[in-house]
Amino acid sequence: MRKQTSTNALNEKRIIDTxxxxxxxxxxxxRWKPAILCRLANGTMRYSELRKxxxxxxxxxxxxxxxxxxQExxxxxxxxxxxxxxxxYEITELGHTMTPMLNAMSDWGRQRSRLAQQ
Amino acid sequence: MRKQTSTNALNEKRIIDTxxxxxxxxxxxxRWKPAILCRLANGTMRYSELRKxxxxxxxxxxxxxxxxxxQExxxxxxxxxxxxxxxxYEITELGHTMTPMLNAMSDWGRQRSRLAQQ
DNA sequence: CTCATTTCTTACTATTTTGTTAGTATCTAA
DNA sequence: TTAGATACTAACAAAATAGTAAGAAATGAG
Structure with missing residues (x-):
């Protein structure tokens, strides 16, 4: 649980507001949201399928x-x-609006990994 | 310092590898990287300028x-x-390759904030 | 009645990230 | 000689996130 009055929480709120x-x-x-979103991008999955x-x-x-x-x-x-x-579990319409962003992140990340290997 | 052998660290490594x-x-x-990157996107800044x-x-x-x-x-x-x-401090060439990704994130985030307000 | 299956909860611990406070080094101007 | 400016560092504390282990509910099959 987050402590609403910690400096940490207040700083985060301020940044999110701007x-x-x-x-x-x-x-x-x-930690696991990228992995989950990747899986669900290809379609609906059951809880146990995700876990496996x-x-x-x-x-x-x-x-x-x-x-x-x-929640989001x-x-x-x-x-x-x-x-x-x-x-x-399935991606919502709002979730699908993230696609360009997720693709941009995925592209950049993969490119970077390739560079790092060499 | 990160403990290289914690489950936490190993899980992160595995995800990053894939x-x-x-x-x-x-x-x-x-916490503060988005704010820093926004500032530096407009050009070089001194440490004290960033802080202020x-x-x-x-x-x-x-x-x-x-x-x-x-380091990155x-x-x-x-x-x-x-x-x-x-x-x-200034953004490097590699840093500039992030621009499309950062813009996509910024766009999505702002749009979402607007929706949340209504 | 007991077992198996699936989708979680709960309580607790470990790890990581973030914040606080008090310094440090260097030279310059007063 | 003393204060001031700038860009940090170090030691510690608080908060947040992630992992572990055990169990719970529902019900049909045997």
């Missing part, structure tokens, strides 16, 4: 990051009343 | 973030042998 980049970083920052496809992620972190993305309106959680339960 | 977005986030993530123009930043954080950007090759530190000292 800088679009910081807003974007706030939404997609977090993201090597090393714990259930706690997967849920936490999905919840944050959901980037991802939609769809529950099917079945047993055993089935929950699917 | 995901361009994560690479980009690693480079521009950090970024409300709330401490000297420790400003130096730390500048050092990281320098995004920013160049230029020292003039004067008294009192003069140190200027």
């Amino acid at each position: 800088c679009g980049m910081a807003v974007a970083l706030r939404v997609i920052g977090g 496809s993201i090597e090393g992620i714990s259930e706690r972190m997967l849920v936490a990051q999905l919840r944050e993305l959901e 309106g980037i991802v939609r959680r769809v529950v099917y009343a079945e047993v055993p339960p089935r929950v699917e | 995901c361009g977005m994560a690479v980009a986030l690693r480079v521009i993530g950090g 123009s970024i409300e709330g930043i401490s000297e420790r954080m400003l130096v730390a973030q500048l050092r990281e950007l320098e 090759g995004i920013v160049r530190r230029v020292v003039y042998a004067e008294v009192p000292p003069r140190v200027e």
